[in-house]
Amino acid sequence: MTDQQQADLRKDEIEAGTTTGLASPSVDPTSDRQNSLWSDAWAALKRNPLFWIGAVLTVLFTVMAIVPQVFARGQDPRACDLANSRALPSADHWFGYDVQGCDYLSNVVYGARNSLIIGVFAVVVILLLGVAVGAIAGYFGGVTDGILSRIADIFYALPLILGALVLLRVGPETSIPIINSRGPGAVALALALFGWMTAMRLVRSQVIAVKSSDYVAAARAMGAGNTRILVRHILPNAVAPVLVYTTITIGVIIAAEATLTYLGVGLQRPAFSWGLQIEAGQSDVRDAPHLVLFPSIVLTLTVMAFILMGDALRDALDPRQRA
């Protein structure tokens, strides 16, 4: 091998996040340490301002969800005085008052918890469903894959909001636990049930791509069973795209929750929810635009936080897009 070939091979290895053992690190002109996919990705992330904006916002809203009192400026969201109804924002009450005369800032701040709980819970369910179904479909192939993929196609053809809307409308009258509760759990489950297909397809295609590789054949030759091969060898390779997808999906789910709640089938009063606040504020949009504006802004920033982080992660984890 010439030096040039060695260097090329080493570059390929770095980009693929692996090593073949053929390129000896000593001839690598650029680096004397082994770069993994993750350390490369972290290096790229650190330089991306959009990632930092997303990360700071995510931390901010997460803290807000855990200890809303800190952000509410000492106001109790349930302490209301009708005399203040729809008062505009002021120095003391940054977001003004709502129709009931409650401090609006604290109401908006307390809404973060439900949004994040639903976002995270739904995505966990989506991952469990998507990874399990996708791994089985991709690994076993054939008829199993055919059936599972068609089922995914069926769900895929139904718009997310529409499916969740129908299920949540019917939910409270059924005896299915959680779904009949009209709480965050019901909303999250309904969204997960109609939103797992992309995760499944991602995992499935990754599994198919990796399944025929030599190291899987080697593991099989050494007597590893299906489960072990799937869990130890195949799934770790699917982590990167799934991680990107997960981050973005939390944002998408939070937006979908606000929409469902706005449409009247999600969270119900007296829960704190940005969707409910937007819905309540929309009739007063001429006289008190702040009632729609503030929950909308906070909702948008939350969704944006996750989408920015997901975008940055994708750019960082996909070596082909690296210039």
Add this chain to the structure above:
Amino acid sequence: MGRYVARRLLLTIPVMLGASILIFSVVYALPGDPIRALAGDRPVSPAVVQVLTERFHLDDPLWMQYWEYLKGLFQGDLGTDFRGRPVLDTIERTLPVTIRLTIVAVIFEIVIGLTAGVLAGIRRNSYFDNLVLVSTTVVVAIPILVLAFLAQLLFGLKLGWFPIAGTREGWYGYVLPGLVLASGSLAYVARLTRTSIAENLRADYVRTAKAKGLPPRRIIVQHTLRNSLIPVVTFIGADIGALLGGAIVTETVFNLPGIGREVFDAIRAQEGAVVVGIVTLMVFFFIFFNLVVDVLYAVLDPRIRYD
């Protein structure tokens, strides 16, 4: 090619059936009593209950009800709602609104999304390119609900440029909701076009064209654009199917009487037949346009052969 299309058509049958069974069973698994709901507080005579139960097959097991529904479907009968109006009439009344909305949205996607994407792709890393990148990220992150209110507040109330609700002013009333509905796809079209153009500008055939001494305008319009637009055209095609079924929020906020708002009203009123009918139609659109796009791909890009 013919075989591929036939196979794809066959594959759509189980998906269509499955989707309609899925929505049918969720809608009709309701333990509620639609006849009681229809009558409200007034007492209903047993004779009326019996007639209604028979007409809507309410006593049959779920699969029998579905079978009856399917038989009707193949004869072009989507059933009637509880007031006796045929679902087909409801669709005929509301579908044109949604189609108009979709047309306006697609025009926005093409005019704004494509133009922004082409300009950004040609001048990569320029100020305009970065502007497109940042603004598309922001637009994608704004929930359509928020965007709808923002548009109403800004262009409708503050500036007074556009009507904020209803269809009384003809096509003009579709501008604002069309833009809102298109926003997400518009941003995606811009990004897709940008990436595609930037990739194709590095291709060998572009270098050849440059080496031949062709003027830059000709290289971009005749050589690069044509190839770069293939993924964009197919995306827009598939998006039509999604837009036709995804306008619930837009139509509700802007008070447009299309199938999205109709299905939302039907879900709230538990009008099972209307829900199942419209949702099945939406699924059909989605699958149909995806199929068209897959075939179109092979027509536009001769390197792709489905054999």
